[in-house]
Amino acid sequence: MAALNVTLEQSAPIPLAVQLDCEAGELVALVGPSGSGKTTILRAIAGLVHPQSGRIQAGGITWLDTERGVRQAPQARRVGLVFQSYALFPHLSALQNVALVTGERGSAPRARELIARVHLAGLEDRRPAALSGGQQQRVALARALAHDPVVLLLDEPFSAVDQATRQTLYRELAELRRNLSVPIVLVTHDLLEARMLADRMVILDRGETLQQGTPGHILSRPRNARVAKLLGIQNHFEGVFESAAQGATWGTLHWGTTRGGLTVRVLDKRRIDDGARVSWVIAGEHLQLRASEASAPDWVDCVLEDALTLGEITRCKARTVAAPRDQLIVNVPTNTLREAALHPGDPVQVRIEPHGVHIMPARSASKARSATPDSEA
Amino acid sequence: MDWEAARISIWLALFTALVLLAPAVWLARWLAITPWRGRPLVEALITLPLLLPPTVIGFYLLSAFGTGSPFGQWLADSIGLKLVFTFEGLLLASVLINLPFMAQPVQRAFAAIPNSVREAAWVSGLSVWRTLWRVELPLAWPGIIAGFALTFAHTLGEFGVVLMVGGSIAGETKTISIAIYDRVQAFDNTAAAIMSLALLAFSLIAIAVVFYVGQRERRALLDR
Numbered sequence: 001m002a003a004l005n006v007t008l009e010q011s012a013p014i015p016l017a018v019q020l021d022c023e024a025g026e027l028v029a030l031v032g033p034s035g036s037g038k039t040t041i042l043r044a045i046a047g048l049v050h051p052q053s054g055r056i057q058a059g060g061i062t063w064l065d066t067e068r069g070v071r072q073a074p075q076a077r078r079v080g081l082v083f084q085s086y087a088l089f090p091h092l093s094a095l096q097n098v099a100l101v102t103g104e105r106g107s108a109p110r111a112r113e114l115i116a117r118v119h120l121a122g123l124e125d126r127r128p129a130a131l132s133g134g135q136q137q138r139v140a141l142a143r144a145l146a147h148d149p150v151v152l153l154l155d156e157p158f159s160a161v162d163q164a165t166r167q168t169l170y171r172e173l174a175e176l177r178r179n180l181s182v183p184i185v186l187v188t189h190d191l192l193e194a195r196m197l198a199d200r201m202v203i204l205d206r207g208e209t210l211q212q213g214t215p216g217h218i219l220s221r222p223r224n225a226r227v228a229k230l231l232g233i234q235n236h237f238e239g240v241f242e243s244a245a246q247g248a249t250w251g252t253l254h255w256g257t258t259r260g261g262l263t264v265r266v267l268d269k270r271r272i273d274d275g276a277r278v279s280w281v282i283a284g285e286h287l288q289l290r291a292s293e294a295s296a297p298d299w300v301d302c303v304l305e306d307a308l309t310l311g312e313i314t315r316c317k318a319r320t321v322a323a324p325r326d327q328l329i330v331n332v333p334t335n336t337l338r339e340a341a342l343h344p345g346d347p348v349q350v351r352i353e354p355h356g357v358h359i360m361p362a363r364s365a366s367k368a369r370s371a372t373p374d375s376e377a
Numbered sequence: 378m379d380w381e382a383a384r385i386s387i388w389l390a391l392f393t394a395l396v397l398l399a400p401a402v403w404l405a406r407w408l409a410i411t412p413w414r415g416r417p418l419v420e421a422l423i424t425l426p427l428l429l430p431p432t433v434i435g436f437y438l439l440s441a442f443g444t445g446s447p448f449g450q451w452l453a454d455s456i457g458l459k460l461v462f463t464f465e466g467l468l469l470a471s472v473l474i475n476l477p478f479m480a481q482p483v484q485r486a487f488a489a490i491p492n493s494v495r496e497a498a499w500v501s502g503l504s505v506w507r508t509l510w511r512v513e514l515p516l517a518w519p520g521i522i523a524g525f526a527l528t529f530a531h532t533l534g535e536f537g538v539v540l541m542v543g544g545s546i547a548g549e550t551k552t553i554s555i556a557i558y559d560r561v562q563a564f565d566n567t568a569a570a571i572m573s574l575a576l577l578a579f580s581l582i583a584i585a586v587v588f589y590v591g592q593r594e595r596r597a598l599l600d601r
Contacts, residue, residue, distance in 0.1 A: 046500050074499040081500045087493035091515045100511060101501040147501050 003059060004151050004183040006045060010052035014040050016207040022151075022183035022200075029186045029194035029215075032204030033230065038187040039084075040207070042153045045185065046081050047074035058183075059150035077151075080144030080182075084156040086136045088128040094139045095124035101146040114142040119172065134165035141176075154186045158193060170197060191231060195219070203227050224360045225279035234329040235282045241266075241359060243274035253280060253357065255323060262322045265298060265354040277362040282328075286356020289316055289330045291340050292347040299349040302328065306344055309334055318350050328352075378571050381548055382556035385464070389552060390532035393471040394479070394525050401479040402521060406513070408480070409487035410495075423481075426474040431537025438470045438542050460542075467543040467550050471532050478531050479524040486520020487513065519594040526587040530580045 002021035010016045014037050022028045030038040043049045045056055047063065050071065056064040058079075063072045089097050099111035115124055118138035128136055137157055144152060158166045174197070177184070188194050194201050195215040203210045203218065210230070211223040222228040228236045240259055242252040251268035255261050257277070272278060295301065302318035305327060309315075314334045319327045328350050342348060404423075408416060426434060442460035443449045452458045460466030490513060498508040514521070536554045543550030545559065553572055560569040 046496075048496050048500070074496070075502050075504060077500075078502070079500055081497070083493045083497055085491065085493055087491065087497035089494060089498070089512050089516075091512075100498075100503070143497075143501060 001057070001060075002183070004045075004185070005055070005057045006041070007056075008041065008044055008051045008054035010054075010207075012052075014207055016040065016044075016051055016054075018204070018207065018209050020185075020202050020209060020212065022185055024183055025177070025181040026199045027177065027184040027186060027197055029188055029198035029201045030204055031188060031191060031194045031201050031230075034189065035206070036204040037207035038189075038204055039155055041204075042081070042155050042185060042187050045077075045151065045153060046079045047072060047077050061150075078147060078149050080147055080149030080152040082137070082140045082144050082152075082154045082157045084159060086128070086140040086160075088136055088139055088143070090128050093125045093127055094120060094131065094135075094142075097128070097139055098142050098146045101143055111142075111146065114146055115139075117145075117176075118142045132165075133161040134169060137161060137169060138172075145180075150182055152180070152182050152184045154184065156187055156189070158188075158190075173197065203230060205230055220281075220283040220356070221358050222281060222360060225362060228279065228281050228360065233281050233283075235284070235287070237280055237326060238362065239264075239278050239280050239359070241272050241274070241276045241278045243270075243272075244268035250354070253278070253359065255320075255326060262300065262320060262326075264300075264352050264357060266357045266359065267354060272359060272361075278359045279362045280357055280359045282352055282356050282358070284329070284331055286353040287328060287330045288351040288353075289318060289332050290349055290351075291342060292349050295349075298354060299351050300328075302348050302350050304342055304344055304346045304348045307337060307342070316348075318348055321347075378568065378575065379551075379553065379556040379560075382551050382553045383572075383575070385548070385551060386533050386553040389464070389467060389471060390529045392468055393475055393532045394528040396468070396472050397475055397479045397528060398521075398525065401476060401524065402483055402514075402517075404476075405480045405483035405524075406487045406509075406517075408484050409490075410492070424477050427477050431474075431535070432541060434474055435470070435538040435541025438466075438473070438538070442466055442469070442542070462542075462544040462546060462550060464543075464549055467539060470538050470542040471535065474535070474538055475528045475531060478527040482520045482523040482527065483517060484520075486517035486523075489520075490516050519591040522590045522594075523587045526583050530583040533576060533583075534580060 003024040004022040006018065006020050008016045008018040016037055018037070018041055020028065030041060032038050040049060044051050044054070051066070053066040054064055055062070058077070062070050063077050064070060089100065092100065095108060095111055095115055098114050099108035102108065102110045104111055112124065115121060118141050120135060120138050120142070123131065123135060128139065131139065158169055161169065186194070186197060198215055200212060201215050201218055202212045205226060210227050211218055218227070219231060219233065222231060222233060237255060238257055240254040240257065242254060242259070244251040249267060250265050253264040253266045255264060292301065301321040303321060304316060305319045306317040307314050312334055313331050314337050316330045316332050316337070317327050318330060330350060408420060439461060440446060441448055444453050444459070444461070449460060452460060458465065460469060494512065495508060498512045499505070503511065534554055536558070539550070539552055540555060545551045545555050553576055557569050557572045557576070560572065
């Protein structure tokens, strides 16, 4: 059994159908749009809200079991929770904020050590109002650790700080994790943040877990169209699947809602019926862009519509010649594009690597609760 | 200057504020955080003394406490407590009509504490009682001081209810505001003027102290 196991079910006020677990030392990110129930889940784990039914076990202890009538108070749960607003005690200094939790008086050596651990030595006597957002976040983290938590919960802890501070705090969280072997649950709406920090992501929508897995896996293999949409995956299209002939490996994906348009070669894993309407994605690393040459398998003729330079990377929009409604987004190193002397309006070709194509059912199965198995072609 | 009346006024104001303090803080905190739908009704009941004429309140209290009422009779028979025209009765009336002056600033102070701060304390392992003592009360402190001072100052100046419930018994229920009225009735304008000025100065100082403390506490929270 994992260090933290959570099952929550409720119909009101916010519908929940959640199943998640987190191993000791693992960081799981809850990702979803606002109103998807991320914070409610965190609050339920902390004991601040009580779901209609559910079970929460942490460190071998049952915190909540509605069936058996077990419901521990927040004080008994040994949770470290960093609130989005930090919720520091405004009348107490940084040190006192932590010492109140460690129960120390006077010089408070343990609280002092925790303050030093979050790189705030020297600022112990400042009140929260005299600290920057990043410093307040560190005090909140020190206070959460002061409780010797068996679970650490972080509710959008980086949302209120500037970009530079955020990068520093990311690094510090990574450092902290080296010496902290408790499950960590991070709530975020920032996909990049989740991808960078999390060992696993849980995708939530309207209180329901849609998919769990490593960030890389989910981004390249979203479970269904809804997950792909929530994640904002750029190259997300519709298609019609045509099975491979008996004994053959490669099926055909007709791009669009009918057969007869552009086609893409795809691996047929015999999981999708012939002629099925599907939704498909291709991750950016499986796309290549080049100046137009003689036609070749897997290369699609396009017109470079737009090239937006974002520092080292240029974001290229390529419109397919056969079906001008469809456009592929390809990130190309800026210098590569410069060397190839490609400009908007030029004919180009985009290679769609067949291995990178991920096919999903066109309609999301709405009661998809757990992570596995992923639907693939 | 009627020193006896001044003494009674100050004792009455002090006792009223002290007796009211704990229950008003409890009630105000409950009102500040309860999600209960009947809350506006309770708030309306507490606010009522601010709106009703003092004579109306005095009349009802008189009817309720007098030996003619079952309650008044029971009090007199069982514990020998008379509430009409006595200092004890005056104190009880004063406590009831001062509830809004104490409870409202305290409720505002508790309501201004973000819920997440309270929750952060609970999640950090602090009991509800310890959270109240170490987090909520220190943060609500300016509101509690304000409520205390407002109650004190308002009791010093209360006239109608005091006259109805307490009468004007020298050394027992005659407060400074009634003494002023007596002096004016007797055309002793000099004495009335002195006492009025004393009451004015005392009230002004009390209110100024409230605002000063409030401002200092706010600054203390914002600065280090």
